[in-house]
Amino acid sequence: MGSLDRLLDRDRALRWRGPLGAPSHCGYCRNCLCGDEVWVEVVVEQDVVRQIRFQGHGCMVSQACVSMLCEGVEGKSVADVLKATPEELMEFEFRELTMNRQRCALVGYEALMHALNDLRGPNTTDPENGRAGDVSA
Secondary structure, three states: OOHHHHHHHHHOOOOOEOOOOOOOEEEEEEOOOOOOEEEEEEEEEOOEEEEEEEEEEOOHHHHHHHHHHHHHHOOOEHHHHHHOOHHHHHOOOHHHOOHHHHHHHOHHHHHHHHHHOOOOOOEOOOOOOOOOOOOOO
16 A cells, blocks of 8 residues: 555544543643644653553544654554654654645654653643644644
8 A cells, every 4th residue: 555545544534532531641732734733642651651542633644644753653652753864763754745745744753752852740731721742844
């Protein structure tokens, strides 16, 4: 299955969508060019991403890519996630997308980086009220 076919398939997947009961860390990112928004909730235990889910709205590319990201991250060590490229984590070739769509594809990744780079303490930004990690590229 080609990368673009995977996007279409992934956009329909609900496995990774929805809130976690008690995330240890949360991250948010917004693409102000098109309005895509993604909140990522993560449970990190013993430096391993034990659970990850997302909430958000936006184009098919942003939502499908964050779903692929969740699949690629769960069960990995935080160190491995932080040193991997977005393409490695999502197993997706960004060059198949236009430059604007590449930005859409990275919204979930940037939200995850906000969550994982704040491991000094709990980051419990409420998706409805908080705007921590607002990135306007």
